[in-house]
Amino acid sequence: MIASLLYCSLAALPAAQNPLTTAHHVIFIVFLFLLGASIGSFLNVVVWRLPRGESLSHPPSHCPNCNHKLAWKDNIPIFGWIFLGGKCRYCRNPISPRYPIVEFITAALLVGYYVIFFLLHKGPCSPWFTDFRNDWPAFGLLMFMICGLLAASLIDAETFTIPLQIPWFMAVVGIIVHTIIDDPRTLRGTPNSLNVSPNSIAGPLALGGGIGLIISIVLFLLGIIPQSFAEGEPALEVDEDEYQKEVARAKAAGET
Ligand SMILES: [Zn+2]
Numbered sequence: 001m002i003a004s005l006l007y008c009s010l011a012a013l014p015a016a017q018n019p020l021t022t023a024h025h026v027i028f029i030v031f032l033f034l035l036g037a038s039i040g041s042f043l044n045v046v047v048w049r050l051p052r053g054e055s056l057s058h059p060p061s062h063c064p065n066c067n068h069k070l071a072w073k074d075n076i077p078i079f080g081w082i083f084l085g086g087k088c089r090y091c092r093n094p095i096s097p098r099y100p101i102v103e104f105i106t107a108a109l110l111v112g113y114y115v116i117f118f119l120l121h122k123g124p125c126s127p128w129f130t131d132f133r134n135d136w137p138a139f140g141l142l143m144f145m146i147c148g149l150l151a152a153s154l155i156d157a158e159t160f161t162i163p164l165q166i167p168w169f170m171a172v173v174g175i176i177v178h179t180i181i182d183d184p185r186t187l188r189g190t191p192n193s194l195n196v197s198p199n200s201i202a203g204p205l206a207l208g209g210g211i212g213l214i215i216s217i218v219l220f221l222l223g224i225i226p227q228s229f230a231e232g233e234p235a236l237e238v239d240e241d242e243y244q245k246e247v248a249r250a251k252a253a254g255e256t
Pocket residue numbers: 063064065066067068088089090091092093
């Protein structure tokens with residue numbers, strides 16, 4: 001549905017030199033809301049399964065109480081929960097409102113940033129966002145980072161940890177996308193540029209950060225600096241106990 005909506009909206013677009021109309025902005029906003037809600041639905045899976053070491057794709061979505069596989073209509077972001085009245089279709093156990101809330105927050109973030117960048121032209125990135133037709137790759141990368149930070153924050157709030165896969169994945173995607181979209185011939189010293197030119201401050205900053213990272217990895221491998229929150233340290237054991245109690249309590253209350 002989202003893909004066909006995007007196709008229709010792109011097919012209806014005027015040529016790049018013509019300005020976008022209000023109708024086009026509305027189509028983009030509806031598209032970003034649906035896309036954001038779907039991403040939020042995936043973030044719910046990430047936030048629950050990643051810290052528990054479970055696969056993100058298997059098994060398919062199921063009720064944590066009765067284990068019944070969910071129908072496609074139960075999986076519709078935000079509206080699936082509303083249609084079900086916040087209860088499992090099969091065992092009538094309550095489903096936590098955190099799922100539609102996370103889906104709505106993700107959708108609102110994508111729409112909000114579109115409005116701020118492309119309609120209000122506000123914020124530190126606004127000089128580089130003029131037309132969604134040209135600037136969607138950089139906007140998409142920023143939204144990818146926002147979603148990664150949201151998932152990390154939600155896991156952090158629940159477990160006091162951030163799985164390393166999240167910052168690793170974000171860093172790799174960021175470097176790959178910038179390598180593709182940053183054109184050295186057209187760069188205007190943008191904060192998203194990877195080129196080390198006299199006009200770009202991001203290149204030297206990234207270089208400095210990279211050197212610092214390499215030094216800290218070498219010091220860690222030589223055993224000169226310890227791992228933060230190494231497993232088995234007293235503080236972590238207390239948190240882990242509390243965390244397991246909280247999981248058991250939430251399971252008993254049917255909130256999971
Ligand atoms: Zn159920």
